[in-house]
Amino acid sequence: MGSRFLYWPGCTTSYLLPELSERMGGLLGRLGIDFKLLSGKERCCGYPLVLLGDYESFSSLAVDVVDLISAEEPEAVITNCPGCYRCFTEFYPRFLGRNSFKVMHSTRLIYDAIKDGKLRFRNSAKLRITYHDPCDLGRHSGIYDVPRNILTSIPGVELVEMERSRESARCCGGGGLLRLSISQLSTQIAVTRIKDDIAPLNVDAIVTACPTCLKNLRDGVSISKLIYDTKDFNVLDIVELVDMLIE
Amino acid sequence: MSSWFESYKEEITRELENEVLRVALERFSKTYWNARNSALRRLPYYNYYRKRAREIKAWSIEHLGELLKMVKENVESLGGSFYLARNADAAVEYISKVCDGRNARLVVKSKSMVTEEISLNEALIKKGIEVVETDLGEWIIQLRNEKPSHIIYPAIHLTTEEIAHTFSKALGSNVPADALKLVRIARERLRQKFVDADVGISGANVIAADTGTVFVIENEGNARFSTNAPSVHICVSGIEKVVPTVEDALLISRVITPNATGQLMPVYISLITGPSRTADIELKLTLGVHGPKEYHMVLVDNGRSKMMKDSDFKEASYCIRCGACLSECPVYREIGGIIWSYKYMGGIGAIWTAFTHGLEKAAPIAFTCAVCGRCKAVCPMEINIPEMILKLRERLLKAGLTPQQLINISNNIRNLNNPFGIIREVEKA
Ligand code: SF4
Numbered sequence: 001m002g003s004r005f006l007y008w009p010g011c012t013t014s015y016l017l018p019e020l021s022e023r024m025g026g027l028l029g030r031l032g033i034d035f036k037l038l039s040g041k042e043r044c045c046g047y048p049l050v051l052l053g054d055y056e057s058f059s060s061l062a063v064d065v066v067d068l069i070s071a072e073e074p075e076a077v078i079t080n081c082p083g084c085y086r087c088f089t090e091f092y093p094r095f096l097g098r099n100s101f102k103v104m105h106s107t108r109l110i111y112d113a114i115k116d117g118k119l120r121f122r123n124s125a126k127l128r129i130t131y132h133d134p135c136d137l138g139r140h141s142g143i144y145d146v147p148r149n150i151l152t153s154i155p156g157v158e159l160v161e162m163e164r165s166r167e168s169a170r171c172c173g174g175g176g177l178l179r180l181s182i183s184q185l186s187t188q189i190a191v192t193r194i195k196d197d198i199a200p201l202n203v204d205a206i207v208t209a210c211p212t213c214l215k216n217l218r219d220g221v222s223i224s225k226l227i228y229d230t231k232d233f234n235v236l237d238i239v240e241l242v243d244m245l246i247e
Numbered sequence: 248m249s250s251w252f253e254s255y256k257e258e259i260t261r262e263l264e265n266e267v268l269r270v271a272l273e274r275f276s277k278t279y280w281n282a283r284n285s286a287l288r289r290l291p292y293y294n295y296y297r298k299r300a301r302e303i304k305a306w307s308i309e310h311l312g313e314l315l316k317m318v319k320e321n322v323e324s325l326g327g328s329f330y331l332a333r334n335a336d337a338a339v340e341y342i343s344k345v346c347d348g349r350n351a352r353l354v355v356k357s358k359s360m361v362t363e364e365i366s367l368n369e370a371l372i373k374k375g376i377e378v379v380e381t382d383l384g385e386w387i388i389q390l391r392n393e394k395p396s397h398i399i400y401p402a403i404h405l406t407t408e409e410i411a412h413t414f415s416k417a418l419g420s421n422v423p424a425d426a427l428k429l430v431r432i433a434r435e436r437l438r439q440k441f442v443d444a445d446v447g448i449s450g451a452n453v454i455a456a457d458t459g460t461v462f463v464i465e466n467e468g469n470a471r472f473s474t475n476a477p478s479v480h481i482c483v484s485g486i487e488k489v490v491p492t493v494e495d496a497l498l499i500s501r502v503i504t505p506n507a508t509g510q511l512m513p514v515y516i517s518l519i520t521g522p523s524r525t526a527d528i529e530l531k532l533t534l535g536v537h538g539p540k541e542y543h544m545v546l547v548d549n550g551r552s553k554m555m556k557d558s559d560f561k562e563a564s565y566c567i568r569c570g571a572c573l574s575e576c577p578v579y580r581e582i583g584g585i586i587w588s589y590k591y592m593g594g595i596g597a598i599w600t601a602f603t604h605g606l607e608k609a610a611p612i613a614f615t616c617a618v619c620g621r622c623k624a625v626c627p628m629e630i631n632i633p634e635m636i637l638k639l640r641e642r643l644l645k646a647g648l649t650p651q652q653l654i655n656i657s658n659n660i661r662n663l664n665n666p667f668g669i670i671r672e673v674e675k676a
Contacts, residue, residue, distance in 0.1 A: 015669050044666060053638070053639070053641030053642070053649075054644055057660070061660070135621075167624040171619030171621060173577065174617075175618050176636075180653075181650070184260055185578065185615070189580070189617070192580060
């Protein structure tokens with residue numbers, strides 16, 4: 001018998017933001033959650049193949065991933081990647097015709113821990129932030145409130161909403177493989193998100209819950225700063241913020 | 248095979264560096280957002296309207312055959328002619344013949360995306376006919392020899408300053424960058440054209456089958472002139488525009504308007520039911536009084552019935568062409584609709600293009616989408632555009648139209664277990 005939970009960081013976190021997966025692992029440990037990683041056996045969830053319309057490759061990859069995960073017999077798969085989350089919850093059942101395993105986004109896990117009193121925050125924070133809805137988590141998976149509930153539970157953190165938020169949120173530009181295929185356009189969309197939607201709020205940090213948004217918005221912040229002289233916003237994944245402010 | 252992607256990306260880079268476009272789209276996106284939001288706040292029944300509109304469209308597409316038959320019978324019984332054009336060529340040929348029959352020298356047009364789709368202007372101009380676009384936006388782009396960059400706002404890629412520049416060039420005098428002055432010039436220059444025109448061509452926003460009535464929505468009043476002043480009126484539209492009743496058509500007009508322009512009602516909705524007529528003299532029916540004597544309705548199929556029969560894409564035919572999806576699209580916000588189109592632009596445009604002009608023309612449009620779903624959230628008809636984009640990409644892949652750069656991503660996943668092509672060191676035990 002393996003561990004109760006399987007932590008699935010997904011390719012973006014695992015390959016491009018290893019520090020985020022470490023934070024996430026650390027947080028899980030502190031919460032006393034019994035989890036394991038696939039480490040060297042990790043595969044891509046196949047979401048990029050869906051976005052490419054390569055359903056044939058996707059279906060066969062999905063079968064392999066289900067086998068890989070099922071072998072660990074986890075109670076649930078935990079991921080901080082909304083792309084993987086959407087892929088597992090929407091496209092796996094659609095293409096495989098069944099629900100193969102339970103999936104939880106990191107925000108759900110964190111919020112449950114807060115509700116159960118397992119997560120306590122330092123009282124010293126004083127941070128004005130805004131929350132950027134990742135498309136795959138918000139519009140595509142309908143998760144808008146859970147991350148906000150986390151943020152408003154942290155003492156000293158003031159959540160300021162953008163005019164374009166929730167279903168009206170502007171994409172960070174990283175969706176649809178655009179970050180990989182037409183990167184200049186992708187970054188420009190992030191710049192607009194920063195300049196038009198975030199800069200007027202006068203916040204200290206931008207919090208999101210998606211590694212692709214994180215990377216794209218960070219690029220956007222540096223370019224927007226250069227061209228439009230906007231603030232050098234700190235862009236944080238909600239996991240990072242929580243882990244930083246935990247007691 | 249897909250080297251087109253590289254040159255297409257260069258075009259995108261150029262558009263991203265286009266200063267006029269950047270300023271124009273920045274102004275547009277803010278104004279539109281505020282206007283639509285404030286209109287929707289003042290329309291308490293909006294959600295009821297748009298849900299009903301979707302039901303009407305869904306029903307109409309299922310019963311299109313009988314509705315088209317009804318339109319034809321009604322238009323003909325009113326003394327008009329009805330023509331169902333199988334494709335673009337057939338439509339252009341029919342319209343050309345009508346113009347020939349009247350020895351037309353001058354045609355005035357009000358806004359119509361379908362005539363863009365079938366490249367009507369080019370064909371008429373080739374025949375030596377002078378074609379004048381009378382919608383201000385369309386007129387501006389006609390002066391610049393460009394194509395529309397938005398289905399509602401054809402010249403939205405231009406700033407006031409740039410339009411003044413265009414007018415100055417066309418008139419050979421210095422025109423100030425002042426919207427009021429620019430409008431005055433358009434009014435002066437176009438007024439006589441309406442009077443002199445032999446034929447007026449319009450589009451249609453909705454068509455009611457039960458009476459054969461065409462709904463033309465506008466704010467400027469040019470469509471009224473174009474459809475009223477010349478002695479021949481040709482209405483050109485797509486077969487998907489037909490709904491059962493006049494009431495249905497009015498309801499759809501009310502859904503189009505706030506999404507298109509942020510108004511509660513447009514300034515004008517013209518309801519046109521056949522040629523102008525009178526029976527004032529001894530109840531003798533005479534056609535053509537102050538309005539046109541000759542009236543033609545040309546409805547174009549051009550791939551639409553194929554779309555409607557395709558379960559993956561059928562819902563794209565529910566589109567009422569309100570443009571909300573473009574106006575709110577984050578990609579459109581950066582590059583606009585000139586390069587991101589063949590004739591139809593943006594996400595929904597990619598789907599339409601695939602059916603009206605083929606997969607090859609749709610490929611660049613489809614691969615520029617961020618699949619973020621903003622269009623689906625804003626679309627009054629709840630059309631699942633992002634899902635259709637994925638289905639379209641599947642067909643593009645099968646047709647060998649996927650750019651190599653994207654194929655590489657799938658190769659990376661297969662060979663290296665990640666989309667980025669990163670070779671990971673084998674972890675030591
Ligand atoms: S797809 Fe929807 S939002 Fe876009 S033009 Fe059509 S009806 Fe309007």
